[in-house]
C-alpha cells in the first residue's frame with residue numbers, strides 16, 4: 429500500500445443541498461400513495477392520481493407524423509443531423525418568434541430565443557448567471573423549483589422550521605384576501621420569480637397588473653423571471669400571453685416557455701427561454717451570459733424533437749392542440765362546478781389547468797390529502813407543499829382523463 433505524505437482531507441459535498449427538504453414534494457406524495465396501496469391491497473376502487481401536473485392525452489397526429497418523418501431523415505446520409513445548434517434550429521426559433529411573439533405584436537427576434545429541453549431546466553439554471561448574493565423573491569405558494577434551485581446555489585439563508593421559510597428569501601403571500609396576486613414586497617428584490625398562469629393557484633395577473641410589476645422592476649433594477657409554461661390555457665380577455673406585451677419588459681424580463689402542457693411534450697422534452705438583448709446589468713448583457721452558459725453546458729435539443737416542436741405551429745398542429753386544451757379545460761370546469769355544488773370553495777380552473785381548493789374547516793392540507801386518499805382513493809397535492817401560504821389549500825389538476833375526473837369527483841362528492 430502506498431502511503432501518501434501530507435494531511436488528507438475528505439472530499440466535501442455542496443452543503444446547501446442539506447438545507448433542502450429530503451424529497452421533492454411529488455416524490456413524497458408518491459411514497460405516501462405507495463404505502464397506502466400496500467397497506468390496502470384489496471381496495472374497492474383503483475387510486476386516481478390528480479396530483480402531479482402530467483398530461484394524459486397522446487401526442488396529436490400532426491406531431492406523430494413529423495416525428496416519423498424526422499426519424500427517417502436521421503437514417504439517411506443526406507438528411508442525418510448530428511449535434512443541434514446550441515441555441516436551437518433556425519426553423520424552430522423563427523416559428524416561435526412569429527407565432528408566440530411577433531403575432532402578438534411583441535418585438536422579439538429569433539436570436540433572442542434559446543431552445544432547450546424544457547422550462548424546468550431553464551428556470552432552475554437561470555440563477556447561475558446572477559450574483560451569489562442576489563436577493564430572490566417568490567410567490568407563496570410557489571412552484572418548488574424556483575426556490576430549491578436557489579437553495580442549491582446557497583442563496584436562501586437558513587431554514588426556519590417554525591415559519592417554514594428561508595431567512596434570505598422574500599416571500600410574497602398570494603392568498604384569498606389579495607386574490608392570489610402578490611403585492612410589492614417591503615424589501616426590494618433583485619430577482620422576482622413569477623409563474624402565470626399560476627401553478628399551483630390557477631390565478632392570473634391582468635395586463636395592467638403585470639405592467640405595474642414591469643414598471644416596478646425597471647424602477648428598482650430587478651429582473652422578472654417569468655415562467656409561462658401554461659400560457660396555452662389562457663381563456664379570458666385582458667390577460668397577457670407573454671410578459672413582452674408589457675411596455676418596458678425588454679429591459680427587465682426573461683420568459684420561460686414549455687411545449688409540455690400545450691402539446692403534451694412532458695415525455696418528449698422541449699422548451700425555450702427568451703432573453704432580450706436590451707436586458708443588461710450595467711453594460712453586461714444577460715443574453716450574452718446565457719449564450720455563454722448554454723454553449724458550454726448544453727448541446728442542443730434533438731433535431732427530431734425540434735421538428736416536432738415546429739409541427740405544433742402548423743395549422744393542423746394548432747387546431748389539434750387546441751382540441752386537447754379544450755378537453756383539459758372541460759375537466760377543469762367539471763371539477764370546479766361539481767365541487768362547488770357540494771359546498772367546496774374553489775379557485776382557478778379558468779385560465780389554468782389547476783384547481784385550488786380550500787380544505788374543509790378543521791383540516792390542514794396534509795390531513796385533507798390523507799382524508800381524500802383514504803375515503804375517495806384520489807390523490808391530489810397538499811397546498812402547504814408549495815409554501816406556508818398554501819396551508820389550508822389543496823391542488824387538483826385537470827390533466828387526468830375525462831373518465832377519471834368524473835369518477836374522482838363522484839367519489840369526492842360521496843365522502
Ligand SMILES: Cc1ncc(COP(=O)(O)O)c(C=O)c1O
Pocket residue numbers: 481545546547548549571623627655657685686687688693694698699
Ligand atoms: C410552472 C411550471 N414551470 C415549468 C414546468 C416544467 O416544464 P417542462 O416540462 O418544460 O420542464 C412545470 C411542470 O409542471 C411547471 O408547473
